[in-house]
Amino acid sequence: MVLNLKHLYDIVGEEIPFDYVIPSDLLGSPSGRRxxxxxxxxxxxxxxxxxxxxxxxxxxxxxxxxxxxxxxFTKEFSFASQRILVRSLNGEDSDDYIVxxxxxxxxxxxxxxxxxxxxxxxxxxxxxxxxxxxxCGADLNLGSCGCGGEEQ
Ligand SMILES: [Zn+2]
Ligand SMILES: [Zn+2]
Numbered sequence: 227m228v229l230n231l232k233h234l235y236d237i238v239g240e241e242i243p244f245d246y247v248i249p250s251d252l253l254g255s256p257s258g259r260r261x262x263x264x265x266x267x268x269x270x271x272x273x274x275x276x277x278x279x280x281x282x283x284x285x286x287x288x289x290x291x292x293x294x295x296x297x298x299f300t301k302e303f304s305f306a307s308q309r310i311l312v313r314s315l316n317g318e319d320s321d322d323y324i325v326x327x328x329x330x331x332x333x334x335x336x337x338x339x340x341x342x343x344x345x346x347x348x349x350x351x352x353x354x355x356x357x358x359x360x361x362c363g364a365d366l367n368l369g370s371c372g373c374g375g376e377e378q
Contacts (some may be wrong), residue, residue: 241272278311294357
C-alpha cells in the first residue's frame with residue numbers, strides 16, 4: 227500500500243487511517259520463516275502540530291521449523307510502533323524517522339523492515355524442547371531413543 231502524503235505534510239490535523247493485510251508473497255520467507263496469513267497492519271498517519279506521525283499495530287503468524295527438533299509449528303507476534311515522517315532530515319539520524327521521497331510512503335516497505343526486526347534468530351517449538359538425538363536422529367520429545375549413543 228502506498229500513502230500519498232502531500233496533504234498530510236501541508237495540513238495540520240489531516241489524517242490517513244489504514245487497516246489492511248500485507249500478503250504472504252510480499253513478505254517472502256526470511257531465514258526460512260514463513261507468513262501463512264500475511265501480516266495485518268492497522269494504524270494511521272497524521273499531522274499533529276506540523277509533525278507527521280506514523281502509528282502502526284502489526285500482527286502476524288510465523289510458521290517455522292523448530293531449530294532444535296525440526297518440527298513445524300506456528301507462533302503469533304504483534305507489536306506497535308510510532309515513527310515520524312519527514313521530507314528531509316536536518317541532522318537527525320534516528321530509526322524513529324522515515325524520509326519520504328516525492329511525498330509518498332511505501333507503507334509495505336516501512337512495515338516489512340520492522341517485521342524483520344521482530345523475528346527471533348532462534349525459534350523453538352517450546353522452551354524445553356529436547357531436540358533430536360545426535361546419534362540416531364530420534365525426536366527425544368517423544369521419549370528416550372534407547373540407541374545408547376550417549377555411552378559410546
Ligand atoms: Zn522442538
Ligand atoms: Zn539415539
